[in-house]
Amino acid sequence: MNRLIESIHQELLPGLQIESLDPHNPVVVHQFPPPWQLLGTGNYAAVFYHPDYPDLVVKIYAPGRPGFEEEREVYCRLGSHPAFSECVYSGEGFLVLKRLRGVTLYDCLHLGKRIPKQVIQDIDQALDYARSRGLYPHDVHGRNVMMFEGRGLVVDISDFLHEETCSKWDNLKRAYYWLYLPILSPLRLRVPYFLLDIVRWGYRFYCRLTERRSRSQTLKQSDSPGLPVKE
Numbered sequence: 001m002n003r004l005i006e007s008i009h010q011e012l013l014p015g016l017q018i019e020s021l022d023p024h025n026p027v028v029v030h031q032f033p034p035p036w037q038l039l040g041t042g043n044y045a046a047v048f049y050h051p052d053y054p055d056l057v058v059k060i061y062a063p064g065r066p067g068f069e070e071e072r073e074v075y076c077r078l079g080s081h082p083a084f085s086e087c088v089y090s091g092e093g094f095l096v097l098k099r100l101r102g103v104t105l106y107d108c109l110h111l112g113k114r115i116p117k118q119v120i121q122d123i124d125q126a127l128d129y130a131r132s133r134g135l136y137p138h139d140v141h142g143r144n145v146m147m148f149e150g151r152g153l154v155v156d157i158s159d160f161l162h163e164e165t166c167s168k169w170d171n172l173k174r175a176y177y178w179l180y181l182p183i184l185s186p187l188r189l190r191v192p193y194f195l196l197d198i199v200r201w202g203y204r205f206y207c208r209l210t211e212r213r214s215r216s217q218t219l220k221q222s223d224s225p226g227l228p229v230k231e
Contacts, residue, residue: 083126102148112190122152140169
């Protein structure tokens with residue numbers, strides 16, 4: 001572990017160029033030093049691993065992106081659970097995490113891989129566990145959950161301190177039982193990424209529109225005069 005931390009400070013961080021161009025899209029990694037490998041990117045950070053430490057990953061937040069302290073707190077609260085990663089070390093702006101292997105449900109749809117009910121049930125139970133630890137599962141969607149050997153995993157927990165209601169997982173489950181199980185699963189259809197992205201963008205637009213309507217109704221109710229009281 002000490003050698004890995006030294007490599008992070010002496011090799012990875014000095015040779016890394018990472019930038020957040022749009023808060024609603026993954027960060028952009030312009031450069032990183034060998035032998036480090038880029039495992040993936042999210043809206044807040046990028047994830048790397050070193051070939052000598054294949055069971056650990058390093059999550060590095062892009063400059064100017066919030067959430068590092070919150071994510072570290074979430075991992076402290078979660079402790080150890082089979083459906084979540086664990087934080088084994090934290091530095092300035094980065095976390096060293098146990099590596100989760102698998103395929104995101106988003107990619108499962110693209111590859112035509114069957115998603116068994118057990119995966120959905122595992123994620124449900126994991127989110128209940130998180131709630132029992134004083135957390136609020138948030139932003140749980142097809143690109144933030146994975147399947148490995150028929151079991152469900154939760155990859156991104158960075159927003160689990162947000163107390164506002166989030167219906168993304170409930171909506172995904174509804175689509176799973178109403179659309180995926182009866183139609184897509186038996187056919188083993190491979191859904192092109194461009195079509196998945198259209199659905200994702202359409203869903204995001206729908207959520208924004210619904211949020212605006214909800215805010216508008218709330219403002220109207222707060223501005224409306226109260227009913228006169230009969231004496």
